[in-house]
Amino acid sequence: MKKSFILIGGLITLGFSANYQTKAMNYFNQGNYKKAIQYYQLSCEKDKNIDSCLITGDLSRNVLKSDKKSLIYYKKACKLNNKIGCAMSGKILYKFNHKQEAKKYYEKACKLNSPKGCNAIGNFYFKGETVNKNLETAFNYYKKACKLNSPEGCNSLANAYEKGLGTKIDLIQARETYAKSCRWGYQKGCDNFNKISQNKKSHK
Template sequence: LCGGVNGRANPKELIFSGITIYTDKDFTRAKEYFEKACRLNDADGCAILREAYSKVILKGNARESIEKALEHTATAKACKSDDAEKCKDLAEFYFNANDLKNALEYYSKSCKLNNVEGCMLSATFYNDMIKGLKKDKKDLEYYSKACELNYGDGCAILGDIYHNGEGVTQNFKKAFKYYSKACELNNGEGCSKLGGDYFLGESVTQDLKKAFGYYSKACELNEALTCTLVGEFYRDGEGVTKDLKKAFEYSAKACELNDAKGCYALAAFYNEGKGVAKDEKQTTENLKRV
């Protein structure tokens, strides 16, 4: 096949030959073809070879090892046919083999094919995962694509980037825009940040009622700190009618979600007997959680 392993050959033909030979159960000869393909700088050949030299092969289970390699080759073929999920799987294969360059290449391709997870993972490579890799706003590009694909976390992160001026000119209006979309997509962090904008009057006119509304939605989405804040709104009667019972309930939820400030507020309610019957034991128990 292909003029023998030592003859001139296309790397892909070598891989095909290796697979064919393995089908005949001659693993030693098959490995020679994979080695040749790898020496010709073929990424798939190297990946198959790397799998062949895995711990599995050292344990003597060559069949299981090569079957994994063949599965990888099938995944690579599907990716070349623009299967976004398979491109992401291929990226994970390279990432687990510590081949970050190829991992990024395939995560990026999966993102271009509208795989949200591929977009988010591509962005992480530009956040110091690979030393010396210049950002060049690439992380912004990938988070933007994730947001366009209606992934709330991507929109919330974009909001943070513009709010904090991370690699871009600080822009509260753009931050507000992305936080708004994140919240619409039921992202708790996005709703929390919107609540903060209205509470502080950043990029929008200060509005405690709207702040309360967004904090409430964030709490429904289990953002712990916002449950504490909603409890404070009810306790102090800010933006809403004062209601100590509801203040207690929101503080209790915050504490359940492991917010220390919420547990402290809950202990105070039990200690003072406001919104709930006075209870020294509960006061002590909740203070332990602070």
């Protein structure tokens, strides 16, 4: 039975090393993912094509079950200034407990306007991991993450508004920001929105 995967790299663009591209796509469509990886890998390494680097990373995780190999190719995508590659590198490095290096990749991801990268850096400062705990800095990163449409970032930002973490307490802003997180499908945002709304009713 043919497997299906959601590739973080998204749609594949044409116009580079047609031989690598055609072979990779043909093998992928046939369900021969290991062969497909070989050609996406060649396209990444020889042509420095970002999509192929991301797809190699995705397939390495999903097919080969190798975070170590996927990290190599996400790092290559990051080196080419791709925010997804940087954020995924940070995620895997954090999983490996290489938090200092993970932070560097998340920082680059955030600079490239990755919502996940900004939210992750906010968490570093909120928890005081590898840095001195700084709630105001965490707040600013959560604010940028939310502006970039991160539901997790909006939930964290709303929590800061609700409890006065790195900013002044603003329950109206907290409620609106929890609602935004909820609209984007984040269950914790929905739960927190319902909770703060109930509290508002009980104080009337």
